Amino acid sequence: MSDTGEGKRFGFEVLHKDASTGARLGLLRTPHGDIPTPVFMPVGTAGCVKAMPHEFLEQLGARIVLANTYHLYLRPGHELIGRMGGLHRFASWPRAILTDSGGYQVFSHRELRRVSEEGVHFQSHLDGSSHFLTPEKAMEVQAALGADIVMVLDECTPYPCGRPDAEASMRLSMRWARRCLDRWRELDDGARGIFGIIQGSIYPELRRQSAEELCAMGFSGLAIGGLSVGEPKEAMYETLAATAPWIPEERPRYLMGVGTPRDLVRSVALGIDMFDCVLPTRNARNGCLFTSRGRVLIKNACHAEDPGPLDPDCGCRTCRRYSRAYLRHLFMAGEHLSAVLNTVHNLTFYLDTMRKIRQAIASDSFGEWLRALEKLPE
């Protein structure tokens, strides 16, 4: 594989544990730089974080982004990206990248796929073409993309799901995880991280089994999948609380696809180190903005003549320069610039929140964040 950074290898270290919660401060080491945790990874679906010039992303301190294997596999194709030297070089993004397996997108197009022991047949949402994704193939595609952290192919169990189905689905994911790891070890020399994904729906016993099996296989880190897929919020937290303790302390814990600022704080308190979510970027394009005073729907008429900044406590380039009135105008006029400026702000809010969370853990004051949870956007 090409472009493996500066010869650095994947690693993780817990630097400090919060005195009063399960929160921990850590450092992820990757071939493309070190990443303080807990970390939020902006989603860069098709090889770019939507509407964000790379410079902006760098300036606001993003050290790692997530890219979607499904989208890149279909367009422009992983082989093309591989020939171009991997995703870092293709996209001119010098910092770390995590790729998902493509499974989540395949499974979310329910009518377009068919699962077997061997893998999953699916049709492209772009042109209807047929594809067959196996655990081995998912590894080969991610190897061509050349991310710093890759994810196993799993079946994302839908919600609700009876226990027998949840168990069968989790078992399939565990067999696939094994096949992924075996294939990955042929493709990578250990420089990159590979994460297993814990499944088991909302059943604590299944989650425990899944976690233990994946840990025994020797993954570099463990992700918690199949949450935030429609279950009640409290079911998510109960499952999370019942799952996280089964992940050994020395491995990074990644909660996939979560969540709101409030979710981040609650999950950090349960020991989660890594997050990704489309919420800040997608909401930005829809005019829903996260601020220190709560959510702001920028299209609302009350902002039409507001000369003040979107968030007086924010130092991002959007809040420093533009008024709510202008941001509303750009949104109503459907200007590209609206997506750019809104995304800059929402990602700043998320990354600033994570920075403050890390500071709080370092000073053993993270418990105050939990107690002041209702001040954060939900």
Next chain:
Amino acid sequence: MSDTGEGKRFGFEVLHKDASTGARLGLLRTPHGDIPTPVFMPVGTAGCVKAMPHEFLEQLGARIVLANTYHLYLRPGHELIGRMGGLHRFASWPRAILTDSGGYQVFSHRELRRVSEEGVHFQSHLDGSSHFLTPEKAMEVQAALGADIVMVLDECTPYPCGRPDAEASMRLSMRWARRCLDRWRELDDGARGIFGIIQGSIYPELRRQSAEELCAMGFSGLAIGGLSVGEPKEAMYETLAATAPWIPEERPRYLMGVGTPRDLVRSVALGIDMFDCVLPTRNARNGCLFTSRGRVLIKNACHAEDPGPLDPDCGCRTCRRYSRAYLRHLFMAGEHLSAVLNTVHNLTFYLDTMRKIRQAIASDSFGEWLRALEKLPE
């Protein structure tokens, strides 16, 4: 009027005349800064240059942008912008702005308008609402927007147009120009510039009459309108050559809505000082890019695996960082970032071209540009 800059007043000065052509080097003074001419003004339709963060525009040296009165009048409304302190403050754009009169957009929606001596009735393309634009109203709207240079309301004569119709249309535009100027003098103390617009289709005698009448009225500058509206290229240049000499040397000459890089050079040679055109910005969004080697259609398959920059002779942030392969991918994937990066490049190409043209005039070598015209994108 608010936000009149630092007490500076509109002015224009010719600094140097090229030895071998009609080209001239000048300086436009405005309340929001001085602008070396010949100048290309990026089009900022709705109060922003599409897909361009202001910082990017500033960094590439744009000293003045054009904003469309028609669009701002309809959304968010000139009165709102006036209450917000004018367009500079509303849009947080500290440099110069020229506003058109709104006439061009009104006349381009042919089925939605009805012209009389008094003004023009039209329907909004957004919601079908009825509006009545008079010369006086066009001035009042532009006064509320607070641009540094405003344009009279004129009838943009379509092409082709018989001489009697062209003359009647030009006469109406002259009577409207008089009314505009009278109203404007009630609204402005002379700090801002107001430009008359020469009409008369492709008839040199009508163009001469129009130019002479507007000059006699005492406008700060003269624009040439009604060109690049479908006539053959050579008809445009014949008309331009027959019109420009009737504009006194000491007034700035603005060719509206033109054109390609080649057009800019040919028109500068005929003594034009100012240009605006949607071409670089609109083409950018459509994936048509201007380079030192000619036009590049970025969607073409030949760019799919090209690791080289879009234009090896360009120093813009797009060409410095990204490959043609990545730019093609972003375009094919419909990413917002495609519009941003392409617009950065095309505007850089236009503004760099104007910078080089000014340098050539200063060193009396502009004739070489004319002789090497075919090297420029047409």
